[in-house]
Every structure is written in structure tokens, then in C-alpha cells.
Amino acid sequence: MLIDCHSHIHVKDFDRDRDEVIKRATVAGVLKMIEIGFDSEGIFKVVALANKYEFIYAVIGVHPHLASEWDEMIAAKIEKLVKMEEKVVAIGEIGLDYYKNFQPRDLQQKVFREQLKLAKKLDMPVVIHCRDAYVDLFNIMDEEKVERALLHCFTGTEQEAEEGLKRGYYIAFTGVITYPSASALREVAKNAPLDKILIETDCPFLSPKSRRGQRNEPSFIGETYKEVAKLKKMSEDDLEEAITQNAHTFFRL
Numbered sequence: 001m002l003i004d005c006h007s008h009i010h011v012k013d014f015d016r017d018r019d020e021v022i023k024r025a026t027v028a029g030v031l032k033m034i035e036i037g038f039d040s041e042g043i044f045k046v047v048a049l050a051n052k053y054e055f056i057y058a059v060i061g062v063h064p065h066l067a068s069e070w071d072e073m074i075a076a077k078i079e080k081l082v083k084m085e086e087k088v089v090a091i092g093e094i095g096l097d098y099y100k101n102f103q104p105r106d107l108q109q110k111v112f113r114e115q116l117k118l119a120k121k122l123d124m125p126v127v128i129h130c131r132d133a134y135v136d137l138f139n140i141m142d143e144e145k146v147e148r149a150l151l152h153c154f155t156g157t158e159q160e161a162e163e164g165l166k167r168g169y170y171i172a173f174t175g176v177i178t179y180p181s182a183s184a185l186r187e188v189a190k191n192a193p194l195d196k197i198l199i200e201t202d203c204p205f206l207s208p209k210s211r212r213g214q215r216n217e218p219s220f221i222g223e224t225y226k227e228v229a230k231l232k233k234m235s236e237d238d239l240e241e242a243i244t245q246n247a248h249t250f251f252r253l
Contacts, residue, residue, distance in 0.1 A: 001240055002225060003032040003247045004218040005172055006093075006127070006152050006200035010035060010045035013204040013215055022053065025218035031055055032244075033218055034200075034251065036093055036127065038063035040074050043081065050087040057251065059090040059127050067103040067111040075118060082122045089251040091119040092127025093152055096140075099131035109140060116144040125250060127152050128169075134160045141167070150250060153202050154188070161188045165196055170250055172198040175208030175216065178227045190231040194242050198250070199224050 004025070014021055025033065036059045037046035043060035050058040060078055062070045082088050094115045096108050119126045125148035130137045134156060141149065150170040154161065161171055173189050176182055189197065201224075203216035208223035229239040247253060 001032070001244050002028070002030045002221055003034070003199070003244055004030050004201050004203075004221050005034045005150075005198040005243075005247055006036055006174075007033050007203050007218055008036055008038075008042075008205075009033075009203065009218070010037065010042055010049055011204065014217075021217050021219070022056075026055075028219035028222060030218045030221060032057070032247065032253070034059055034089070034247070037061070038093055039066050040069050040077075043074075043078060047081055047085050047088060050085070057087050057089045057253065058085065059092045060088055061092045061094045061115055061127070062111060063093055064095050064097045064108045064112065064129060065100060065102040067107045070111040070114065075114065079118060079122065082124060088124075089253065090125045090127050090150075091115055091122070092150075093129040094126060095129035096133035096137050097129060097131045098133040098136075105136075109136065112137075113140060113144060116141065116146055120144070120146075125149065125252075129153070130156070134163065138163055138167070148250070150198065152200065153206070155182075155185060156188075157184070158188055158191070161192060165192065170196050170198055170246065172200045173224065173228060174200055174202045174206045175211075175220065175224050176206055177231075178209040178223055179212075180209075186227075186231055189228055194232065195246060197228070197243070198246055199228060199243055 035046040037043040046058040154171045207216035229236045
């Protein structure tokens with residue numbers, strides 16, 4: 001069984017063929033999907049998808065690119081959804097992005113802290129977005145005493161991976177790991193403990209090597225599983241079983 005641990009099929013890129021995309025995923029062996037909302041509208045769309053499809057689960061939060069959307073009202077909406085909807089399994093994706101810098105860093109940090117506090121209040125794990133901000137990210141997470149976190153779409157260094165792993169966090173890999181230029185990332189995946197990794201598409205972004213230039217979708221995830229299995233020197237079936245167990249543990253599925 002394949003699990004896509006981070007997808008965005010609720011976005012407009014899939015408006016014309018969303019149901020067909022989901023069908024193709026199931027045909028390809030993707031039997032669970034974690035759908036990630038990241039803004040004030042998306043949090044409701046992913047919950048609606050999770051309620052429509054038994055095998056889809058929802059994660060809700062405000063992305064650092066959209067930190068200016070955060071206020072008491074959206075915080076209250078997220079809290080209400082977590083309490084009302086059993087299929088909401090984490091807060092995310094949240095974090096810091098100093099690469100794009102679409103929002104002021106001090107605002108990103110403030111919103112990140114508030115969402116971490118909300119996740120702790122609700123006893124929910126967090127799905128983390130981070131680009132070029134690991135020093136501040138880990139400092140804030142340490143100060144907020146975060147224990148259950150997933151570093152989504154990890155493209156950092158070996159040292160940054162080690163910093164996350166020593167805190168007990170999970171690391172997720174995308175189709176980026178299949179790119180010729182990603183040799184350092186492949187080393188990270190090779191050395192990461194098997195019980196602390198997850199695999200995701202981050203669709204519609206980051207299609208694997210054979211699909212580069214195309215819109216990414218969950219049915220493409222097998223290529224990433226194949227690459228990680230090769231790096232781990234294990235069968236694809238054994239890797240699928242391990243990733244399934246990790247996803248069930250982290251998201252409490």
C-alpha cells in the first residue's frame with residue numbers, strides 16, 4: 001500500500017479533473033492520502049475532501065507565505081474544525097520561509113509560534129514547511145517544546161536532518177530525491193532511520209524525474225518510493241510497509 005503523506009489536490013490546478021486524479025491514485029496503489037490545507041479557504045476544502053473520500057485525511061493550518069491571513073478568527077476556525085472533524089489529523093503546513101520571504105520574518109515567526117501553541121493545546125502533531133530558516137525554526141520549536149513534528153518536503157543538509165532527527169521529528173521526501181542534482185539529499189535519505197521517514201508528492205508541485213514539467217499528482221508517487229527503496233537497499237514492499245506504519249504512527253490514523 002502506498003501513502004501520499006502530503007498532497008494539495010484541493011487547489012485550482014485540479015478543478016477540471018479532481019475525481020479522475022483521485023481514481024488514478026487508487027489504481028496506482030495509493031490507498032491513503034494526507035491532504036494539506038494552507039490558507040483560510042483551503043482548510044475547509046481539505047476537510048470536505050476528507051469527508052467525501054474514506055481514504056483521505058486532512059491537515060489544516062496557515063502557510064508562512066500567507067502569514068498575514070492569520071488572526072483570531074482563523075485560529076478559532078481551525079480549533080473548531082479539529083474538535084468537530086475526526087479526519088483532521090495534524091496542524092500544517094506551518095513554519096518559516098526565508099527563501100521566498102513573501103511575508104516579514106517577524107510576522108512569520110509570530111504566526112508560527114501561535115500555531116505551535118494551538119497544536120499543543122489541541123494535542124495535534126505539526127507538519128512543518130522550512131526553507132533557509134532552520135536555525136530560527138529549531139530555536140522556536142525548542143522554546144515551544146514541540147515533540148511531534150514532520151519536516152515536510154525536506155531538502156536541507158545532512159546536519160539539518162540530524163538536528164530534526166535528534167529531536168524525534170520525522171522527515172518526508174518528495175520527487176526531488178529522483179533528480180540528478182539531488183545527490184546530497186539522497187545521502188540524507190540513505191542515512192535517515194527507516195522508522196522516521198515518510199514519502200509525499202507535494203502535488204501539484206515537484207513531479208519526479210520521469211514526469212518533470214508535468215503537473216504532479218498522487219499516482220506518480222511510486223517513482224519516489226522506488227528511489228528510496230533503492231537507497232535503503234530494501235524491497236519496495238518492505239518500504240511500503242514501513243512508510244505505512246510511520247504514517248499511521250505520526251498521524252494517528
